[in-house]
Amino acid sequence: MKILLIGEYSGLHNNLSEGLLELGHEVTIASSGDGWKNFHTDIALSKTHFKGRLGKIESKFNLFRVAETAANYDIIQLISYKQVGPYLNPLFIKKLFNKNPNIFILATGSSPITTKYQRKNFPYCPFSISREEIDSVDCSDVEKFIKQSKNPLMILEEKKCLKYAKKIIPTSISYLLPYQNASNCIKDFIPMPINTKKYQNVLFDSKKNNGKIKILYGLSRGCLKGHVHIKKALDKIQEIKLKNIEITIINQVSFNNYVSLVRDCDFLIDQCKSYSYGMNALLGLAMGKIVFSGAENSIKEQLKNCPIVNINPDHLDIYNKIMNLIENSDEIICKKKQALLFVQENHDYINIAKKYLNIWTSNM
Numbered sequence: 001m002k003i004l005l006i007g008e009y010s011g012l013h014n015n016l017s018e019g020l021l022e023l024g025h026e027v028t029i030a031s032s033g034d035g036w037k038n039f040h041t042d043i044a045l046s047k048t049h050f051k052g053r054l055g056k057i058e059s060k061f062n063l064f065r066v067a068e069t070a071a072n073y074d075i076i077q078l079i080s081y082k083q084v085g086p087y088l089n090p091l092f093i094k095k096l097f098n099k100n101p102n103i104f105i106l107a108t109g110s111s112p113i114t115t116k117y118q119r120k121n122f123p124y125c126p127f128s129i130s131r132e133e134i135d136s137v138d139c140s141d142v143e144k145f146i147k148q149s150k151n152p153l154m155i156l157e158e159k160k161c162l163k164y165a166k167k168i169i170p171t172s173i174s175y176l177l178p179y180q181n182a183s184n185c186i187k188d189f190i191p192m193p194i195n196t197k198k199y200q201n202v203l204f205d206s207k208k209n210n211g212k213i214k215i216l217y218g219l220s221r222g223c224l225k226g227h228v229h230i231k232k233a234l235d236k237i238q239e240i241k242l243k244n245i246e247i248t249i250i251n252q253v254s255f256n257n258y259v260s261l262v263r264d265c266d267f268l269i270d271q272c273k274s275y276s277y278g279m280n281a282l283l284g285l286a287m288g289k290i291v292f293s294g295a296e297n298s299i300k301e302q303l304k305n306c307p308i309v310n311i312n313p314d315h316l317d318i319y320n321k322i323m324n325l326i327e328n329s330d331e332i333i334c335k336k337k338q339a340l341l342f343v344q345e346n347h348d349y350i351n352i353a354k355k356y357l358n359i360w361t362s363n364m
Helices: 010-021 052-068 088-100 113-121 133-134 140-149 150-161 173-179 227-240 257-264 279-286 299-304 315-327 331-344 348-360
Strands: 001-005 026-031 074-080 104-106 167-170 213-219 245-251 266-269 288-294
Touching: 001 010, 001 052, 010 026, 010 348, 052 088, 074 348, 088 104, 088 150, 088 213, 088 348, 104 173, 113 150, 113 315, 133 227, 140 150, 140 167, 167 173, 173 299, 245 257, 245 331, 257 279, 266 279, 266 299, 266 315, 279 288, 279 331, 288 315, 288 331, 315 331, 315 348
Parallel strands: 001 026, 001 074, 074 104, 104 167, 213 245, 213 266, 266 288
Antiparallel strands: none
16 A cells, blocks of 8 residues: 655654555655654655745645645555644645545644643643742743643644544553544554664673663653653762762754664653653663653553553652662663563554554555
C-alpha cells in the first residue's frame, strides 16, 4: 500500500514508517521534523522561502499542497488533528477527506479534550500547574492548553476534525481514556513503535564507566514534563557528592546527538507528570537503560512486566526511587536486561506496524 504519514511526534511516525517499509509498503512522511529534534521527513513542511511570520504562513500552504496529493495514497494518517492552526484545522482535514476518505488520526500529545479529561480525572497530569512551577519555570504552554480546554469553540473544532477520521487511534492509556466514548475510537490503544534493531549493540558492563552510574536528564518543555520536581531531586542527589554518580542535564539537542548521550548513560530521567510513557522512554528501554517516567498501575495492567520506574511530581518521590537503585546497584544489570526484553515484546516496530495495518485495512 501507499501510505502518507502527516506530522511527527518524537519519532513515532519515523519508527512506524521503518516497520511499514520492512513489510513492503511505500511510505511518505510529511512533517516539520518535530522542530529542533530534526527527525527525518520526506516532505519538509518547514522548508520555506521566507522567515518569520511569512515563513509560518508558507509552511501552512505546504500542508495544503500535500492535501492536493491525497488521492495518490491508500491510507493517510495524521499524528494529530492539529496541523495548520486554530480554526483552520477543519478546513485542512475536510480537504484531505474530499480527496481521500481513508483518514486515520492519532490521539497523542495535547488537545482540548485530552487536557480537559486528564485535569478532571487524574490526580496529576502534564496539564496541571503547581505554585512551585509558576514561581520557577515558564508555564505558558500549559496555560495555553488549559485555556483551549475551557474554550467551547476549540473543543468543537477538535470534534469536527475527528469526525472525518475512519478511526481515532490512541497511543497509550492516557489518550485512550479521553476518547473512549467516541464512536470512531478503537477499543484499545496501540503501543508506540520503536526500531529495536537500531539499538541492539548494548553492553551490560558494570565497569564501562569506571564504576560510575551515569544519570541523564533531557530537559524538554519544563512545566509540561515536571522539570521543577526532577531538577530538585537531582540537586539533592548532587548535594550528597557521591563519587560514583555523574549527572548530566541537557536541553534541546538534535536527536542524533541525544541518542549518543542516551547510549552512554545508565539511568534516563524522562518525565514525572504523565500516567504513561512516550517515545523518549522507549528510546531508553531499547538501549537497555533504567528509565524513570510515567508508569502508573493502569499502564502496568495493560502491558505486563513494565520495567519503567514510575515517578510522581514530588521531588522526594523521585529522589528516593533514584537513590534506592543507586544503593542497590547490583540490581542494575538485571533491570537493564528486563528493559530490553519488555520493549522487544511490546513495542517492536514491525509488530506495531502490523497492528496499524490491521486497523487500516479493516476500516477502508
